[in-house]
Amino acid sequence: EDQVTQSPEALRLQEGESSSLNCSYTVSGLRGLFWYRQDPGKGPEFLFTLYSAGEEKEKERLKATLTKKESFLHITAPKPEDSATYLCAVQGLLTSGTYKYIFGTGTRLKVLA
């Protein structure tokens, strides 16, 4: 069964304390893995797309990596404004030729000043 599992469910960090969020997945015909940030009361905001194992993407204090079974979102020296829920999603190709997006339940990150 295609699924996405994110860990931990919640994470509290002190400002400047680096850490990593995990997204493990099983999906047939992986076409892409996506990371989004979601603030309370808002829709998810796109961060990164990763297409193949070994790929890495960086943006400011965030770095996403991908293996054949999981992805990590590394947060270096986080600031309070990085507090949000981080969602991972995978896109799989169905035999019908259409795509299926599956989201994880997210990691709620709180960065304390």
Add this chain to the structure above:
Amino acid sequence: GAGVSQSPRYKVAKRGQDVALRCDPISGHVSLFWYQQALGQGPEFLTYFQNEAQLDKSGLPSDRFFAERPEGSVSTLKIQRTQQEDSAVYLCASSPGDRPNEQFFGPGTRLTVL
């Protein structure tokens, strides 16, 4: 430039009422998605359009849910005879094409069924 917009932002319905939720995608975006997000959960896929064609509606929870995109731009998600379990945030997202790429989400419509 304008992002994805959704209306209304909040909707309160009595059980049994019909509701219609609107999504205005980014102009020119081919693909449009509807998701349902319960509190503390990730978005759950409902349905997907490529232009005006509804290519996948496997996530619609029951035949009370219906979506359309008649001219390949604006989309409406309709829920008939609402039930309490329909209470959730309904998110719309659009993306430029049919290749794997990022989705741009609207702010969502929070539906509360009393």
